[in-house]
Amino acid sequence: xxxxxxxxxxxxxxxxxxxxxxxxxxxxxxxxxxxxxxxxxxxxxxxxxxxxxxxxxxxxxxxxxxxxxxxxxxxxxxxxxxxxxxxxxxxxxxxxxxxxxxxxxxxxxxxxxxxxxxxxxxxxxxxxxxxxxxxxxxxxxxxxxxxxxxxxxxxxxxxxxxxxxxxxxxxxxxxxxxxxxxxxxxxxxxxxxxxxxxxxxxxxxx
Amino acid sequence: xxxxxxxxxxxxxxxxxxxxxxxxxxxxxxxxxxxxxxxxxxxxxxxxxxxxxxxxxxxxxxxxxxxxxxxxxxxxxxxxxxxxxxxxxxxxxxxxxxxxxxxxxxxxxxxxxxxxxxxxxxxxxxxxxxxxxxxxxxxxxxxxxxxxxxxxxxxxxxxxxxxxxxxxxxxxxxxxxxxxxxxxxxxxxxxxxxxxxxxxxxxxxxxxxxxxxxxxxxxxxxxxxxxxxxxxxxxxxxxxxxxxxxxxxxxxxxxxxxxxxxxxxxxxxxxxxxxxxxxxxxxxxxxxxxxxxxxxxxxxxxxxxxxxxxxxxxxxxxxxxxxxxxxxxxxxxxxxxxxxxxxxxxxxxxxxxxxxxxxxxxxxxxxxxxxxxxxxxxxxxxxxxxx
Numbered sequence: 305x306x307x308x309x310x311x312x313x314x315x316x317x318x319x320x321x322x323x324x325x326x327x328x329x330x331x332x333x334x335x336x337x338x339x340x341x342x343x344x345x346x347x348x349x350x351x352x353x354x355x356x357x358x359x360x361x362x363x364x365x366x367x368x369x370x371x372x373x374x375x376x377x378x379x380x381x382x383x384x385x386x387x388x389x390x391x392x393x394x395x396x397x398x399x400x401x402x403x404x405x406x407x408x409x410x411x412x413x414x415x416x417x418x419x420x421x422x423x424x425x426x427x428x429x430x431x432x433x434x435x436x437x438x439x440x441x442x443x444x445x446x447x448x449x450x451x452x453x454x455x456x457x458x459x460x461x462x463x464x465x466x467x468x469x470x471x472x473x474x475x476x477x478x479x480x481x482x483x484x485x486x487x488x489x490x491x492x493x494x495x496x497x498x499x500x501x502x503x504x505x506x507x508x509x510x
Numbered sequence: 511x512x513x514x515x516x517x518x519x520x521x522x523x524x525x526x527x528x529x530x531x532x533x534x535x536x537x538x539x540x541x542x543x544x545x546x547x548x549x550x551x552x553x554x555x556x557x558x559x560x561x562x563x564x565x566x567x568x569x570x571x572x573x574x575x576x577x578x579x580x581x582x583x584x585x586x587x588x589x590x591x592x593x594x595x596x597x598x599x600x601x602x603x604x605x606x607x608x609x610x611x612x613x614x615x616x617x618x619x620x621x622x623x624x625x626x627x628x629x630x631x632x633x634x635x636x637x638x639x640x641x642x643x644x645x646x647x648x649x650x651x652x653x654x655x656x657x658x659x660x661x662x663x664x665x666x667x668x669x670x671x672x673x674x675x676x677x678x679x680x681x682x683x684x685x686x687x688x689x690x691x692x693x694x695x696x697x698x699x700x701x702x703x704x705x706x707x708x709x710x711x712x713x714x715x716x717x718x719x720x721x722x723x724x725x726x727x728x729x730x731x732x733x734x735x736x737x738x739x740x741x742x743x744x745x746x747x748x749x750x751x752x753x754x755x756x757x758x759x760x761x762x763x764x765x766x767x768x769x770x771x772x773x774x775x776x777x778x779x780x781x782x783x784x785x786x787x788x789x790x791x792x793x794x795x796x797x798x799x800x801x802x803x804x805x806x807x808x809x810x811x812x813x814x815x816x817x818x819x820x821x822x823x824x825x826x827x828x829x830x831x832x833x834x835x836x837x838x839x840x841x842x843x844x845x846x847x848x849x850x851x852x853x854x855x856x857x858x859x860x861x862x863x864x865x866x867x868x869x870x871x872x873x874x875x876x877x878x879x880x881x882x883x884x885x886x887x888x889x890x891x892x893x894x895x896x897x
Binding site: 334356358364367368371372374376377378379380388389390393 | 841844845848849851853854855856857858860874877878881882884885
């Protein structure tokens with residue numbers, strides 16, 4: 305008991321985005337976390353909300369890390385879609401800071417809203433002023449949120465908040481909530497300029 | 511020499527069952543023996559038992575050796591032992607020879623008490639369900655109400671899955687490795703060729719070869735050679751044998767049909783070895799059980815419906831180069847488990863060895879099994895059906 309409380313406290317201290325994701329989920333929700341990495345988010349959601357969850361991850365080392373955190377992990381490549389999951393079989397499908405690394409970006413968001421009644425998508429905002437500043441200086445941005453060099457990055461589809469808003473409109477996706485963070489604090493003034501992390505709660509309009 | 515994380519010297523035991531067992535075919539076995547081995551200690555509340563189900567040619571000798579000088583340990587010795595992935599410090603592990611087998615459990619070569627002759631052709635055709643029922647009787651015999659886990663690869667994985675179907679309250683975890691929810695047409699085809707090789711051997715005598723003092727060696731040998739081809743991947747064969755000639759001196763070809771390539775030498779060796787120690791009637795029945803396994807059959811082919819009463823938690827593992835029980839087939843099992851909101855993890859191991867990979871000590875594969883088995887709580891016997 306003490307241990308789970310400890311984990312809970314540790315994680316919220318570091319990851320405000322996790323707390324926001326948790327606030328968008330009902331207690332005991334059935335959750336699918338795409339690109340779940342080492343399972344930290346699911347472990348946190350299990351401890352705080354008792355979610356029933358599965359993570360999807362393709363990396364071997366992450367699989368083992370997630371298993372050691374007590375998370376259920378399905379090893380598969382998201383680029384192949386979510387054909388192993390039934391329509392509307394999850395309360396929420398989460399894609400946490402993975403969107404920018406997807407090749408089939410449009411397809412995966414559609415798949416998320418097919419499998420989940422809601423979707424949560426978070427990504428580093430390429431429109432953040434620090435990124436713009438580095439580009440103005442003539443270089444591709446490298447920062448804490450975008451730690452990779454242009455020649456060695458998993459990120460293939462970086463976008464701005466305005467881009468994603470437009471994408472949702474075009475794809476008939478309803479934005480239920482949108483929160484923008486910089487250094488774990490909400491940003492409301494000119495979020496596409498001052499926000500580093502964009503968080504969306506989505507629902508299909510179709 | 512025994513390694514220090516071996517289960518050490520082991521000895522098989524025999525459980526005798528006097529109560530007639532009705533099989534799925536309707537046939538009744540009046541009495542039968544099951545030969546088994548155990549490793550580790552059964553704990554006080556008997557909650558740490560793990561059953562290992564063998565595949566086509568396996569048996570009860572899973573781990574350890576019979577003598578200090580034994581050349582080969584049990585067939586899954588790399589998995590089972592103190593501090594090994596299936597840790598015998600924690601678990602009480604049971605290996606058995608399935609009913610119809612030829613390593614001590616009652617099978618076609620056993621004496622039928624009614625006739626005092628070997629059963630031969632009259633020994634019934636068994637199914638995976640029958641095996642699981644007989645394994646449950648063995649669990650009863652050992653006083654075990656609920657197994658912490660049932661583990662199996664290939665045909666053994668089918669038994670692990672069937673356990674969770676037949677006895678949802680008697681198994682907490684199913685580890686289904688390199689398996690499938692049923693055989694594909696191609697797989698049935700391979701089995702049929704193997705069976706035809708045996709059945710058309712002049713020394714098969716319709717399965718009653720014991721009375722003639724012969725065995726259908728040629729058929730069994732060809733069946734095994736065919737099997738070996740399908741258990742390996744093209745890449746693994748290429749890497750191991752390539753086109754290497756047996757007689758390397760000057761790369762001189764012989765222009766005849768003796769062994770020319772290393773590949774041929776390997777197949778002949780494996781075929782001969784197998785034909786000398788395995789029973790043809792057992793081989794026929796094992797392959798038939800594979801063919802017949804199809805839990806979704808009575809549910810319009812809907813595996814998700816077939817698994818509706820399952821309560822166990824699962825680890826499903828497949829291997830990328832396994833074309834006989836491909837990852838796609840394992841994903842079908844995973845999907846059906848997910849559809850039933852069961853607790854399941856799935857790992858797709860990058861491996862070159864084909865179907866045989868499930869027996870190999872690949873470090874990542876073993877880490878997967880270790881991490882899953884580590885989290886099994888043997889002190890809490892309560893079932894948790896959902897995630």
